[in-house]
Amino acid sequence: xxxxxxxxxxxxxxxxxxxxxxxxxxxxxPSVEVATPPEFKGHEGIWSPEDLFVASVNSCxxxxxxxxxxxxxxxxxxxxxxxxxxxxxxxxxxxxxxIVVRPRVTLRSGEDKGKAEEILHKAERNCLVSNSIRxxxxxxxxxx
Amino acid sequence: xxxxxxxxxxxxxxxxxxxxxxxxxxxxxPSVEVATPPEFKGHEGIWSPEDLFVASVNSCxxxxxxxxxxxxxxxxxxxxxxxxxxxxxxxxxxxxxxIVVRPRVTLRSGEDKGKAEEILHKAERNCLVSNSIRxxxxxxxxxx
Numbered sequence: 001x002x003x004x005x006x007x008x009x010x011x012x013x014x015x016x017x018x019x020x021x022x023x024x025x026x027x028x029x030p031s032v033e034v035a036t037p038p039e040f041k042g043h044e045g046i047w048s049p050e051d052l053f054v055a056s057v058n059s060c061x062x063x064x065x066x067x068x069x070x071x072x073x074x075x076x077x078x079x080x081x082x083x084x085x086x087x088x089x090x091x092x093x094x095x096x097x098x099i100v101v102r103p104r105v106t107l108r109s110g111e112d113k114g115k116a117e118e119i120l121h122k123a124e125r126n127c128l129v130s131n132s133i134r135x136x137x138x139x140x141x142x143x144x
Numbered sequence: 145x146x147x148x149x150x151x152x153x154x155x156x157x158x159x160x161x162x163x164x165x166x167x168x169x170x171x172x173x174p175s176v177e178v179a180t181p182p183e184f185k186g187h188e189g190i191w192s193p194e195d196l197f198v199a200s201v202n203s204c205x206x207x208x209x210x211x212x213x214x215x216x217x218x219x220x221x222x223x224x225x226x227x228x229x230x231x232x233x234x235x236x237x238x239x240x241x242x243i244v245v246r247p248r249v250t251l252r253s254g255e256d257k258g259k260a261e262e263i264l265h266k267a268e269r270n271c272l273v274s275n276s277i278r279x280x281x282x283x284x285x286x287x288x
Binding site for chain 2: 005006007008009010011012013014015016020022024026028029030032033034035036039040041042044045046047048049050051052053054055056057058059060062063066067078079080081082083084085086087088089093094095096126127128129131132133134135
């Protein structure tokens, strides 16, 4: 007998709108403008594929943390996180070699610092976007 | 002598806003609401990390195509693309095993079909997000 876990499908649609720009849509969600960034001869002030990639890692670690924190009964008041992706030219190709993720959690009790740190690392290891990428993810947690 | 190509950094910030939700910001760009999707006990109608991941692949192939098409002088009137990511549970972890990308290009001249197809495949191979992920990317081009 084979036990198969559930699988899920995520569909996004993209419509080119001229120059180096387009509109991304996901059914039932607000649309997001995307464009080539200025450093690759594109546009200012619009989300780029690079931003979306770094944002997917950053937000996946947060949502995974929220699930584990909930389960562990961790009390916290604030959560914020900055993620910085490094795009480098390696063996003739551009790729993200590293993303440093800096979550800052404001805990209800300072005594929970060790527990919170453990949950953050567990979230990074189990985040489904982390699992899907070649990029090294470095977690640098802080507690407010 | 070492020749180093330029590297680039992309920073996104995330602020938890309660429940399973947050706000993503990139300096000088519109903010995007993100949340755990409903299938993982989150919220309807808000971009999820999964959506952002699939969108980063979809948009990166478009922006890379636009650069190569420009360089090759390819004439086209419309470009749209649907990307479908498959999230599966493998060896105890969820990850994206496959993304099918379906670009549809409306060419000025039907004779450019072969050239357009070649440029699309070159775009997929050179897309910096494709280069950064473990997920298999399958390109299924169509021409309108």
